[in-house]
Amino acid sequence: MMPSIVIVGAQWGDEGKGKIIDYLAQEADVVIRAQGGNNAGHTVMVEDKKYSFHLLPSGVLFEDKLNIIGNGVVFDPEGFLQEIEVLKKEGINTSNIKIDERVHVIFPYHKRIDQLEEEARGEAQIGTTKKGIGPCYMDKIQRSGIRLGEMIDEEDFKDRLYKQVDDKNKIIEKIYEAEGFEKEAMYETYLKYAREIKKYVTDTTILAHEALKAKKKVLFEGAQGTLLDIDLGTYPYVTSSHPTAGGFPIGAGIGPNQIEQVLGIVKAYTTRVGSGTFPTELDNEVGDKIRIKGNEFGTTTGRPRRCGWFDGVMVRYTTRINGLTAMSLMLLDVLSGFDTLKICTGYELEGEMVAHFPANIKTLGKCKPIYEELPGWEEDITNMKTYEELPENAKKYIERIESYVGVPIKMISVGPKRNQTIIRERLF
Numbered sequence: 452m453m454p455s456i457v458i459v460g461a462q463w464g465d466e467g468k469g470k471i472i473d474y475l476a477q478e479a480d481v482v483i484r485a486q487g488g489n490n491a492g493h494t495v496m497v498e499d500k501k502y503s504f505h506l507l508p509s510g511v512l513f514e515d516k517l518n519i520i521g522n523g524v525v526f527d528p529e530g531f532l533q534e535i536e537v538l539k540k541e542g543i544n545t546s547n548i549k550i551d552e553r554v555h556v557i558f559p560y561h562k563r564i565d566q567l568e569e570e571a572r573g574e575a576q577i578g579t580t581k582k583g584i585g586p587c588y589m590d591k592i593q594r595s596g597i598r599l600g601e602m603i604d605e606e607d608f609k610d611r612l613y614k615q616v617d618d619k620n621k622i623i624e625k626i627y628e629a630e631g632f633e634k635e636a637m638y639e640t641y642l643k644y645a646r647e648i649k650k651y652v653t654d655t656t657i658l659a660h661e662a663l664k665a666k667k668k669v670l671f672e673g674a675q676g677t678l679l680d681i682d683l684g685t686y687p688y689v690t691s692s693h694p695t696a697g698g699f700p701i702g703a704g705i706g707p708n709q710i711e712q713v714l715g716i717v718k719a720y721t722t723r724v725g726s727g728t729f730p731t732e733l734d735n736e737v738g739d740k741i742r743i744k745g746n747e748f749g750t751t752t753g754r755p756r757r758c759g760w761f762d763g764v765m766v767r768y769t770t771r772i773n774g775l776t777a778m779s780l781m782l783l784d785v786l787s788g789f790d791t792l793k794i795c796t797g798y799e800l801e802g803e804m805v806a807h808f809p810a811n812i813k814t815l816g817k818c819k820p821i822y823e824e825l826p827g828w829e830e831d832i833t834n835m836k837t838y839e840e841l842p843e844n845a846k847k848y849i850e851r852i853e854s855y856v857g858v859p860i861k862m863i864s865v866g867p868k869r870n871q872t873i874i875r876e877r878l879f
């Protein structure tokens with residue numbers, strides 16, 4: 452077997468993937484992003500220093516590990532260079548970063564169209580990050596997008612970009628009656644970016660293949676979360692990529708049989724940022740308490756996250772469609788100090804019990820969560836290092852989630868730092 456692990460968000464994103472990637476990267480050789488773009492915000496805390504990665508893989512703090520931005524990513528050159536700048540200021544070497552030449556490039560018109568589309572949706576807006584993710588993936592699927600390999604090709608780039616700007620200006624000006632872009636200026640800026648970025652660009656599928664063949668330890672870093680998947684999520688309140696386990700073989704250019712384990716990153720409760728149905732949402736003081744204790748504000752947009760109880764029906768679904776082999780339970784410390792905790796173990800729909808997470812959000816919107824109550828605990832658990840030390844009621848909470856979902860919880864996170872991680876069973 453190959454020591455390769457897919458790390459997938461098992462809820463609506465922000466489960467703590469960045470922390471776990473950084474933790475596991477201590478022992479890994481390669482970290483690969485395969486989808487999404489800088490809509491992601493992955494937090495890594497080393498001692499008291501906090502890093503937010505949007506496009507960069509969360510293994511970049513280890514200079515001896517290879518960090519790959521795989522072909523399935525949509526790539527914002529401006530955002531990338533800003534992140535590189537932050538690392539350089541910290542004295543961190545960035546020569547360990549490689550970007551696949553197939554990534555589609557996000558241009559300013561993608562961001563503007565993202566914003567204009569959201570405004571046009573009015574009440575039905577998705578609450579996107581406005582990073583141009585959807586419009587860039589639209590161009591990719593429509594087969595008109597510009598790939599990074601083309602952007603660094605100085606012979607062709609100008610014509611490709613001019614054609615795109617002309618087409619997009621028509622949409623921006625005629626449909627949205629907004630101001631279009633001046634192509635010469637955009638070309639100059641992006642040519643400059645291309646020259647700076649060129650040294651990072653290669654065919655990363657070869658690097659991934661070589662690492663797997665040599666039995667190196669490879670981590671595939673999911674962005675967003677399962678319920679934001681374009682096919683399997685709560686459509687249309689989703690992102691435009693495949694954050695599910697199935698997205699990795701395509702987004703990194705490997706075979707599905709080269710993935711050994713699928714680790715679901717699961718918050719001990721549920722959050723969501725952006726619009727859309729959320730059955731266990733707590734629009735009350737309990738939700739406020741979770742938001743404040745968990746510091747639940749978006750890493751990318753700063754928006755307050757919507758908070759609610761742990762939804763077992765949903766995590767059973769994400770377990771099924773990802774083929775989870777293990778879970779890492781995150782932010783358990785945030786639940787200290789509640790008298791009782793609730794776990795949703797079923798939905799009621801018009802008087803009937805629903806066995807499976809509904810495919811359709813209209814149906815989901817009518818589902819009422821059925822809760823199981825568990826006793827809480829008072830103790831501060833942020834300094835606990837072993838499973839045995841945890842309060843009895845915390846163990847009961849963990850074990851109930853485990854038995855309900857049917858997948859072992861091998862890691863438990865009790866704080867944002869590397870050393871606030873309890874390992875019940877090693878993955879590598």
Ligand code: GDP
Nearest residue numbers: 465466467468469492493494782864865866867
């Ligand atoms: P990601 O997008 O999945 O990487 O998650 P984010 O970084 O957007 O959000 C997770 C937040 O929770 C970050 O601020 C982390 O520093 C923080 N965090 C991660 N694990 C824990 C934990 O176990 N306890 C607490 N209190 N915070 C955590």
Ligand code: IMO
Nearest residue numbers: 464465490491492578579580674675690724725
């Ligand atoms: P990480 O990797 C949480 C949400 C947005 C919006 C929807 C579509 O940090 O877990 P988009 O800009 O992608 O078109 O927005 O998806 N969203 C996320 N929510 N965590 C993320 O990433 C997200 N990336 C996108 O809020 O509802």
Ligand code: MG
Nearest residue numbers: 465492493750
């Ligand atoms: Mg995040």
